Amino acid sequence: MKQIVAIYPGSFDPVTNGHLDLIHRGCKLFDRLVVAIARNPDKGDSLFSLDERIEMLKAMTADLDNVSVDTFEGLLMTYCIEKNANAVLRGIRAVSDYEFELQMALMNRKIEPRVETVFMMPAEKYSYLSSRIVREIASFGGPLTGLVPEFVEERLHRRVAEKRSATFAIPTK
Numbered sequence: 001m002k003q004i005v006a007i008y009p010g011s012f013d014p015v016t017n018g019h020l021d022l023i024h025r026g027c028k029l030f031d032r033l034v035v036a037i038a039r040n041p042d043k044g045d046s047l048f049s050l051d052e053r054i055e056m057l058k059a060m061t062a063d064l065d066n067v068s069v070d071t072f073e074g075l076l077m078t079y080c081i082e083k084n085a086n087a088v089l090r091g092i093r094a095v096s097d098y099e100f101e102l103q104m105a106l107m108n109r110k111i112e113p114r115v116e117t118v119f120m121m122p123a124e125k126y127s128y129l130s131s132r133i134v135r136e137i138a139s140f141g142g143p144l145t146g147l148v149p150e151f152v153e154e155r156l157h158r159r160v161a162e163k164r165s166a167t168f169a170i171p172t173k
């Protein structure tokens with residue numbers, strides 16, 4: 001029987017409970033699910049390094065046998081073919097996501113018609129959640145409980161404190 005291998009691509013800066021909700025749903029549907037972090041050299045403004053994002057995602061998916069974590073550079077469709085993947089998993093939280101996701105899915109289909117994009121909805125309680133909003137709340141010391149796993153919450157607090165002390169560091173010269 002044909003194995004369905006799906007790629008769940010994204011920036012994951014950092015992984016949120018919404019991402020994890022989708023990973024849990026996706027791994028029940030597909031034979032294998034590869035969470036693929038985009039190594040985008042243009043995005044130099046990430047809060048966490050690629051290695052940190054890999055570490056967090058691996059820790060949070062360690063109990064899921066058919067889920068692996070990887071990175072990719074360049075076109076998603078090229079990576080899908082390299083990995084023999086037949087599907088891409090993307091989450092749609094609200095209507096506002098739809099336009100961009102549709103454009104991306106149709107363009108990806110044009111590039112590589114053998115790969116199908118599958119959309120899934122996270123639980124409603126995560127419909128307003130995004131990594132960007134999590135980073136913003138963290139930067140102002142706001143509450144992160146329920147938005148990200150505790151492990152990630154700790155990392156966020158630590159990173160914000162590091163950034164703050166770097167900003168206020170008094171130059172020695």
Ligand code: PNS
Pocket residue numbers: 009010011012038074075076077103104105107108
């Ligand atoms: O978490 P994000 O930022 O929504 O993820 C976007 C991502 C990484 C999935 C998207 O930008 C992507 O696929 N980038 C790889 C380059 C590519 O294939 N671009 C063409 C897409 S139509």
